[in-house]
Amino acid sequence: MLEIKKITVRYGENPPVLEDFSLLVRRGEIVAIVGESGSGKTTVIRAVLGNLPGDGRVTKGDILFEGRSLLSLNREEWRRLRGTQISMIFQDSGAMMNPTRSVGAQFVEYIRAHSGLTKNEAREKSLEMLSSVRLPDPERVMKSYPFELSGGMRQRVGIAMALAFRPKLLLADEPTSALDVTTQAQIVRQMTLQKKESDAAMILITHNLALAAYMSDHIIVLKDGKVVDSGSRDHILRRPESGYTKNLLAAVPAVKGARYV
Amino acid sequence: MSEEREKIIRVENVTKEYAVSASRSLIACDNISLPFFRGQTLGIVGESGCGKSTLMRLLLGVERPTSGKIIFRGQNICDLKGEALRRHRQRIQMVFQDPSEAFHPKMKIKEILCEPLLNFRLIRKSEMKAKAAELLTMVELSPDLAERYPHALSGGQRQRIGIARALALEPEVLICDESTSALDVSVQKKIVELLCRLQREKDLTIGFICHDIALVHSCAHTLAVMYLGSVVELLPCGDIEETARHPYTKALLSAVFDLEMDFTKEIDSIESEAPSPLNRPDGCPFRNRCPRQKEICGREKPPLRSVAPDHFAACHLLF
Ligand SMILES: Nc1ncnc2c1ncn2[C@@H]1O[C@H](COP(=O)(O)OP(=O)(O)OP(=O)(O)O)[C@@H](O)[C@H]1O
Ligand SMILES: Nc1ncnc2c1ncn2[C@@H]1O[C@H](COP(=O)(O)OP(=O)(O)OP(=O)(O)O)[C@@H](O)[C@H]1O
Numbered sequence: 001m002l003e004i005k006k007i008t009v010r011y012g013e014n015p016p017v018l019e020d021f022s023l024l025v026r027r028g029e030i031v032a033i034v035g036e037s038g039s040g041k042t043t044v045i046r047a048v049l050g051n052l053p054g055d056g057r058v059t060k061g062d063i064l065f066e067g068r069s070l071l072s073l074n075r076e077e078w079r080r081l082r083g084t085q086i087s088m089i090f091q092d093s094g095a096m097m098n099p100t101r102s103v104g105a106q107f108v109e110y111i112r113a114h115s116g117l118t119k120n121e122a123r124e125k126s127l128e129m130l131s132s133v134r135l136p137d138p139e140r141v142m143k144s145y146p147f148e149l150s151g152g153m154r155q156r157v158g159i160a161m162a163l164a165f166r167p168k169l170l171l172a173d174e175p176t177s178a179l180d181v182t183t184q185a186q187i188v189r190q191m192t193l194q195k196k197e198s199d200a201a202m203i204l205i206t207h208n209l210a211l212a213a214y215m216s217d218h219i220i221v222l223k224d225g226k227v228v229d230s231g232s233r234d235h236i237l238r239r240p241e242s243g244y245t246k247n248l249l250a251a252v253p254a255v256k257g258a259r260y261v
Numbered sequence: 262m263s264e265e266r267e268k269i270i271r272v273e274n275v276t277k278e279y280a281v282s283a284s285r286s287l288i289a290c291d292n293i294s295l296p297f298f299r300g301q302t303l304g305i306v307g308e309s310g311c312g313k314s315t316l317m318r319l320l321l322g323v324e325r326p327t328s329g330k331i332i333f334r335g336q337n338i339c340d341l342k343g344e345a346l347r348r349h350r351q352r353i354q355m356v357f358q359d360p361s362e363a364f365h366p367k368m369k370i371k372e373i374l375c376e377p378l379l380n381f382r383l384i385r386k387s388e389m390k391a392k393a394a395e396l397l398t399m400v401e402l403s404p405d406l407a408e409r410y411p412h413a414l415s416g417g418q419r420q421r422i423g424i425a426r427a428l429a430l431e432p433e434v435l436i437c438d439e440s441t442s443a444l445d446v447s448v449q450k451k452i453v454e455l456l457c458r459l460q461r462e463k464d465l466t467i468g469f470i471c472h473d474i475a476l477v478h479s480c481a482h483t484l485a486v487m488y489l490g491s492v493v494e495l496l497p498c499g500d501i502e503e504t505a506r507h508p509y510t511k512a513l514l515s516a517v518f519d520l521e522m523d524f525t526k527e528i529d530s531i532e533s534e535a536p537s538p539l540n541r542p543d544g545c546p547f548r549n550r551c552p553r554q555k556e557i558c559g560r561e562k563p564p565l566r567s568v569a570p571d572h573f574a575a576c577h578l579l580f
């Protein structure tokens with residue numbers, strides 16, 4: 001489905017933030033990327049999506065989606081791919097929304113931009129998606145402006161949008177970090193279900209190692225733009241190779257765990 | 262224990278409504294009463310949208326409650342205006358989820374750190390460099406960072422800057438609203454250790470909002486669990502897995518992803534939806550999702566009552 005082949009990414013003339021990075025995601029598979037802040041996780045999925053910020057660019061390597069190189073696509077080809085075939089859930093979907101327009105107007109517009117649906121059909125579809133991410137009272141959410149929703153509610157709107165077209169590849173950057181644990185558990189179920197139904201593949205970025213272990217088939221640990229560990233759940237949790245992964249595992253708080261006060 | 266500790270803030274029967282249309286209003290906080298003890302951390306967890314951030318905005322004095330009082334050092338802050346309100350805001354400071362949004366990208370770190378001090382005329386421009394170095398050292402960063410711009414820092418470094426800036430005015434209360442959510446676990450741990458150290462040194466009172474119940478447990482003295490605008494349980498933060506009594510708190514604990522969990526089992530989660538704050542059910546707010554509801558739950562909203570020393574819960578089952 002997706003193959004990242006030894007890519008190097010640089011912003012301007014700075015040293016590379018990602019070096020010789022490879023990754024393979026098969027149909028129906030979830031690959032998790034964990035690692036410290038600034039290690040290049042977001043950079044990986046922005047490179048796949050073809051929208052590195054600022055003067056970021058892939059200087060080496062290739063990215064193949066269903067056998068086709070994504071690095072050579074033109075704008076029109078990207079437009080057709082994004083949203084329907086590949087879609088993305090951001091860390092803070094709220095910040096991506098236009099603050100001056102209602103959530104509903106933005107959702108309907110998004111759906112219509114990627115499909116031939118009429119306004120009413122798009123509205124129906126939006127409501128259906130909003131209920132599927134367990135937002136109470138989807139009608140109110142549609143009428144609200146982003147600032148009138150809590151952080152977690154905005155995040156669920158972002159997830160609903162990303163799932164709207166049952167994309168083949170889902171790129172999720174800390175999708176549930178802003179959610180409470182019960183909502184997180186529900187969304188995780190929803191995403192797993194969606195994966196089973198449509199056989200979608202997913203790259204999941206999260207700092208929650210237990211979540212990564214629960215959801216994914218393969219875990220990659222990134223540090224300073226380099227892969228320090230990569231393998232199955234058991235491999236990473238029980239037999240990590242790098243000291244960094246061991247440190248990460250030791251730092252995971254547990255409800256039965258140590259307290260500082 | 263609570264008898265001796267000074268209650269630095271008393272939230273008393275605070276309700277906050279937002280008008281969503283001419284005829285309808287949304288109750289974000291519903292008759293909340295909570296104490297903050299001096300020098301301790303109150304952890305707050307709860308469903309997204311249950312009113313945690315709203316309550317914190319009320320404490321900061323940036324919004325006013327529809328009814329109820331917030332007593333801080335004997336004074337109802339909801340009545341404060343002008344200069345008195347300005348002084349209040351100096352005493353309660355907030356650290357956000359992503360402080361960089363609050364940072365001006367064209368300002369150097371030393372300017373960001375010292376801006377509140379300059380605004381309140383607590384230091385002179387010539388003292389900026391020394392003060393910035395002192396604040397950076399306090400949060401365990403190198404004073405060299407003073408000359409950098411915010412985009413050139415990592416997420417964890419920026420979060421420390423956010424804490425340093427909030428502490429620059431020497432507030433008595435620090436509110437952290439999802440301040441560690443964007444950070445990886447090893448950085449999270451360091452930030453929490455830092456907060457605990459600063460708390461001991463400065464007798465700081467902390468309000469810690471966070472979805473990670475295990476992280477809250479590691480650093481809070483008391484845990485408040487909120488649901489749909491109400492506090493449903495308030496308990497000492499020791500052995501919460503054993504002591505929690507409210508069905509919602511128990512549901513929260515069973516939905517935690519944890520390294521010791523059985524990865525092949527489906528994660529527990531309450532399946533039905535949370536009601537909308539516009540359409541609150543009568544009786545217990547948790548009723549439609551509660552596995553143990555009784556007939557009385559639909560009729561009467563259970564009040565928060567003592568179930569053990571320092572432990573309160575709002576559930577009919579327990580009485
Ligand atoms: N527009 C940019 N210009 C220059 N450097 C950048 C830019 N965006 C990111 N970087 C740098 O690239 C590196 C990797 O950043 P990236 O956002 O991929 O990290 P991350 O692993 O997603 O971190 P986090 O967990 O904090 O989101 C960082 O050192 C960052 O400072
Ligand atoms: N300015 C506003 N106007 C109208 N409704 C608002 C406003 N601010 C918040 N609300 C509503 O109040 C409720 C509580 O929101 P709040 O932001 O306090 O939740 P929260 O507990 O902090 O959630 P999260 O964990 O997702 O951040 C939500 O239903 C939200 O939509």
Ligand code: SF4
Nearest residue numbers: 545551554558576577
């Ligand atoms: S009061 Fe009733 S509905 Fe509410 S939590 Fe207790 S048992 Fe459940």
Ligand SMILES: [Mg+2]
Nearest residue numbers: 041042043173
């Ligand atoms: Mg990132």
Ligand SMILES: [Mg+2]
Nearest residue numbers: 150151313314
């Ligand atoms: Mg909030």
